[in-house]
Amino acid sequence: MLDKLERIKKQAEAAITHMQQVEEVQDLRVKLLGRKGELTAILRGIKDLSNEEKAKVGKRSNEVKKDIESLLDAKLEELKTQALDAKLQAEKMDVTLPGRSLVYGAKHPLTIVTDDVKRIFLGMGFTVTEGPEIELDYYNFEALNLPKNHPARDMQDSFYINEQMLLRTQTSPVQVRTMEKMTPNLPVKIIAPGKVYRKDDDATHSPMFHQIEGLMLDEKISFADLKGILMLFVQKIFGEDVKTRYRPSYFPFTEPSVEMDISCVHCKGAGCRVCKGTGWLEILGAGMVNPKVLVYGGYDPEKVTGFAFGMGVERVAMLRYGINDLRLFYDNDKRFLQQF
């Protein structure tokens, strides 16, 4: 009996080594371990043996059975893996062919820049406000300390609808509208992005363009605070290493007024074509809100101070993306828009 067991084991081991098909493994399992299998027969015959033999053969036959089973299992696993590998090989795709999604869109670069500016100021506790694009002369000029006949009105050739209405030439009218709505509450912290219009159309001017206005009012806001907030802003939008300088300027609605320059983003201040050799780029106009404007807005200039600023979105976008033609923003050529 024991000899027979050993023979079965040897034969099974040899057969399993050469097996190529899953079916062969299953056939052998039936042949040895099935109901009518050779090994099964031996196991069944044990009960007829003497007690001494029973123990010996019983032990060995169980060992052989276990060995064969594990060999069969291992082989089966091996063959299945092989088969799957072969199948996967056969299913190989050309991964360099284009994917199925055939359209993709993009936001306009001016939207992207505006969103970035919005995000920075939201982070500093500002809210976003909008005003009408067709504005009253009162808000666009008069309440901003630009009475009729003021020479500074010439700086901004306007599109008029009638005597009292025009396409706003700046986002600054939102300042007074906001103050009227907010007074006497403090602090006031808003930015106001939007379209503005001026009667100018050449290589460097578009009759419609975008500005972002900012206004912050509180009880003790100083020029130093203006510098602090704006510095933080330009560092966030142009990079931490950007340098700033502040030049006195003139806006009827701020006093003192300031023009803020940043070190040229192109040459880092060494002087190049972008900054016309100066190393500096004009980036925004700002100032402390003129007391006259505070009065128009319903605040007492003795108690409330604040600053306002305004910047051109196109200018920021041109610097950031190295765009040298303003007209591309409104031309809406797919090849331009797709790049953002």
Next chain:
Amino acid sequence: MVISYNWLKELIAIDWSAQELAKRLTMAGIEIDRVTEEDGDFILEADLTPNRGDILGMVNVAHEVAGLSGAALTLPQANVQENDEKIEDYIHVTIEEPDLCARYTARLIKNVKIGPSPEWMQTKLLHSGIRPINNVVDITNYVMLETNQPLHAFDYDFLKTKQIIVRRAKNGEKFTTLDGVERALDPNDLVISDGPDCAVALAGVMGGLDSEIHDDTVNVLLESAVFNGYNVRKTSRRLALRSESSIRYEKGCDVHHADYVSNRAAGLLQELAGGEVVGGIFDAYPRKKENVTVKIRPARVNQLLGLQLSDEEITVCLERLGMTVTPTEGGYSVQVPSWRADIEMEVDLIEEVARIYGYDRIPATLPSGKTTVGQLTPWQSFVDQVREYMSQSMLETINYSFIHPKSWDDLRLTPDSPYRNCVQIANPLSEEQSVMRTMLLPGLLNAAARNLARQNESVLLYEIGRVFYPTQEENVVREKVSLGGVIAGKLGANWLKLDGTLDFYFLKGVLDVLFAHLGVEITYEPTGAYPSLHPGRSAQLCAEGKILGVIGEIHPHVQKNFGLKDRVCVFELNLENLFALYNNRTTTQRFSRFPMVSRDLAVLVKEDMEVGRILNRVRQLDLPYLIQSRVFDVYVGEQVETGQKSVALNFVFQAPDRTLTDTEIAEYMQQIVVELQKTLHATVR
């Protein structure tokens, strides 16, 4: 405006190089664009802000530099030796319009010898961009450059009446300016008149041809006057005639020192043209202007600037600029120099302190105060979301808000269409940009046409922007926010052989995704009501009984009008109405863990029946466990009777709390079949 470095150095003792001077001035708000060397001199080109017209005079530049440097000034002196005669015996001045002429001074210099001016003067004029002419004219120009006060020299002997009248021009009055051009005037123009009828100068703009200084002029009447800047600007603009004089009046001249300037020029005429100065100035000065005094409080200066300056630091800044500072209760009383008309209030003085102290020396701090939360309003974040979703598949565009009025005809709008009622620009750049858009479509169609013309074979463009409508109320325009899009062309051949046609269903698919993201249920109602659109391929976007917008293929005529070769699909909707429907999810629906059961059904209906009606019918049955209905095939052709089509539908059922039985499902399917048979005469295939 140009500044001669050498000339400036005669007026103020600075040791700055021209480059250093340019930098200092720029950082003080007088922006120097360029410095060029010109035979031993440096010419600084300044870009002036409108409030600093005074800088057009060299003496005032010197005052500014004194403020910045503290260096000593050497101001030009007026040395006049008058004869015993009286000016009143020679001339009389009447100002008829004191609003337009604040002061008019006249002096007479007799027996001048016309000749060239000295070389030093010619050099200065040339370096300032003015061509030398003769000693008399050169002196008037030189003193103007020096003081910022324009002067005019008349040939006294040409004046017939010896009566100067400053009056408005008569309607249609003809006048020949010294450039030889005859000009037609109107009563908005101010003239200097010899007697009541004979204009001899266009006040502040240009003198007359006849009364100008000639080679044989002997007696010179010297005008030093101040005219209303706004009025000078109007005249000079209307006549397109800008002069060194008009530029200065526009920006404002110093009414106080008109007499000093007259003396300064008279002294030079005496010295350099051998003239004899008649005693006295005829000074018509109807309303004498007082000096301006402004109070400044050091505490306010420091609070507004965020500095801790001592009183002395503040007063020094002001005094260096030529201001007289005297202590007063709570601060200082500052007498503003007459040439600084821009200073009216305390903040104006604070700005002067900041400028002289240096903006760059002011620290950068962060405001302390109440903490505020920066967040977008629900509307703002909604718009941002729409933009986000739309930008997944389409390119965002920005088109001009003003369009060509012919767009309405190009779109085939009916004559009574409300979209034709638009806001018009009174002074447009061109007809092409003369009316405010009432819809985004014209801009989008033009952008699409432009792209296709440039061989961009497919376009998918959208825009979010305002459209403008006049209202019944005076001076009130209604601005609405619109979302519009256009698709055209083909996506081009692809190896997957996918259909790349950018057609109606493609655009609808984009919107379906948008609406799904927003949680808005929109129905597409077929319509033939839009003459811009293909009558058989257009729909209204509806929700809760309201029309939100429209989608469709554009009409072939419109296509042609916009220069589009291929079929083009568009949509436009009112974003504010969409926002009203927007469901900003605050709850979630539980989903069932029990099995889903799927059933297909093919029905035959009339070929022109909209599939939407079938789905609507099913929806109206309100079957309790029907969670999804889909169309997976629409077929016309073999095995389907002519005039009919086969629509294959798939329904999915699921109960929240148990497994549905076959019998139940069969019953629901039966209900569907009966409903479709009854209401739409459908037959099961």
